[in-house]
Amino acid sequence: MSNSQAEQLSFSKKKIEQGYSFHYQWLDFNSEIQSMNFTLSNEGLFERFRDFKSYQKNYAQKSIFRAIKKKLRRKPIPGVQILYKKDNDHFYIEARGIDKNKVAKAYQTIAEIEQEVTEQYLSESYYQAFTDHLQNSGMKVNHGNIANNSVADLKPLKPLILDRVSIRNIRKVTNYVLGFVQSIPYSKLESRLTSSGAGFNTPLQLLWENQGDCDSKMTLTAALLRALMPRIKMALIFVDDHAFIGINIPAKAGELTINHDGINYVLGEPTGPATLPLGVLAPTSELAINQGHYTVQTYHEIIVEQ
Incomplete structure (x- = not known):
């Protein structure tokens, strides 16, 4: 398990025709410098979720x-x-x-x-009824729906990521995405059930602002992985004041997993700032999993590649 902290070395964005170009540079799990330069459209940045607002x-x-x-x-x-x-x-x-x-x-x-x-x-x-592990009920952001509707806008990142890792190796792809998202600055999560969506950043908004809470980072991670691997089965996992993802792949020895509805998921931590690879969570998250204090929402939608 890595004890190092995710570090974003640089971030910038610049207006261009039809959108903005983004530059990211960060240190990965092996303390090696990684970088990505990509363009996001104005439509994705400013129009896609224009009507998304806090739940009243x-x-x-x-x-x-x-x-x-x-x-x-x-x-x-x-x-x-x-x-x-x-x-x-x-x-x-x-x-x-x-x-x-x-x-x-x-x-x-x-x-x-x-x-x-x-x-x-x-x-x-983009909301849904939600009940946490303590049976507290309320309305929360529909993270899976927002992730799905962000996939097309994140397609410019697909060839860049696959250039660095092999699509045949789900682990490498996932760890690359986790490292990238972990390095993005973190903002504190508001109460999931009482904040009415306040503080949540949609995936492209998170990239625009270069910050996001754990729910926002989980959603960005899910959307990126869906863009990269359209048919992989995922789960969105919620604990008190935190969230992470599960990937349906065979686990290695010692990796943290859950079984939900007969499907095994290896767990991943998108939030940071610790650089944690797939299968490793922060101690408080691991404790919540071991105690059964979590709620799972499957994310199995298949996006047809264009």
Whole structure:
């Protein structure tokens, strides 16, 4: 296990036609100097997640309520009267009618519509319901969805990384990406369940600002690995105040792994500043894994190469 600290030697960005050129230089696990120069488009940097913002519960409820109302007005439920009500900040719908069976069926239909529009709203907003290992529930950023939607914008990095490592060696590819992301300066993670996405940087925003919290760094790592290895099975692993990734490859002796739904994942630490190769986590993270104090979200989406 390496005890050295990830070190970013230099970082710069420069405006060019249609985007920005980035320069990164850092020390890898072997204390060797690595560097990458790449271009990111204006669309990826400034347009891709332009509508992504912190999750506001009241605004979400209003948006979902309006969508339900729109659907019900477009296709009324026969035999019942629908009333739209608000009690303080709580919105609710009441169904009235003479036939109790029709009223009951109306409530069932309303519940189905609510589930449908809620799922659509969360998907479009890049959020999802989340329950941690202590069964605390809330809304968090949909890290897998954001990673998927960042893959195309990160394609310029693919040939640069594969030039230095072999795609046939998943370990080398993963360790190169881990070293790169670990060297990027770290910013403190806000509470995952109560911050409403505050402080989270999408992958290209992280590169633009040259800093990110552990959730942001995990998402960038997942997106880069997905761009490099479209069919590899991954897992996003969340512990209290931290996050890391899992890669579905055979483990070597002594490497830290988990089994989730019958699939083994070797764990990797994207945050830094310690230069930790695949299979090694910080002591506090290793303790959380050994105690079962973690939540897993699989990331198995297959991106078709263009």
